[in-house]
Amino acid sequence: MYSYFYTNITFNASEVAHSIQKSDGIIPGIRSGQNTVAYLKRQMKSLIFIGAICMSIIAMVPIFISAHYGLSRLSFLGTSVIITVSVITDTKNQVLSQRRSKKYIAKAV
Incomplete structure (x- = not known):
């Protein structure tokens, strides 16, 4: 949950889209301007979601292992x-x- 808020504060899709347009760069299949901003925001949110799921799994694996094997404290x-x-x-x-x-x-x- 924290990653959503932090990334929204630090990652400015409008600034990145402007920087891409200023350097004559393109994203294939995406028009420059507001379409690029929307695309970058959508991609950012999906990457954050996948990363949050992976981090949650990594955090829960030791808990499940200790519960399954009856360990009181996992190292x-x-x-x-x-x-x-x-x-x-x-x-x-x-x-x-x-x-x-x-x-x-x-x-x-």
Whole structure:
């Protein structure tokens, strides 16, 4: 629920649509102006909804696991799962970036 309010405050679809139009960019199949603003708002709301559902599932998985197996206290919570996944993803991206840069340097020499 918080994500809906926060994103509506921080994401200004009118400003983004104006920036796209100013840089001569287009969204295929969408006319510039108010149609672009409406499209961006619709896409933003659907992405927020999907993200909120995923976050709710991640937060509830430890609760269901502890209830199913009769554990009184589970050593991890949804927040720690999210942090762990983001750290693993960031580490993977950094390793891939280092590998790409070494390949590029090897080809240049």
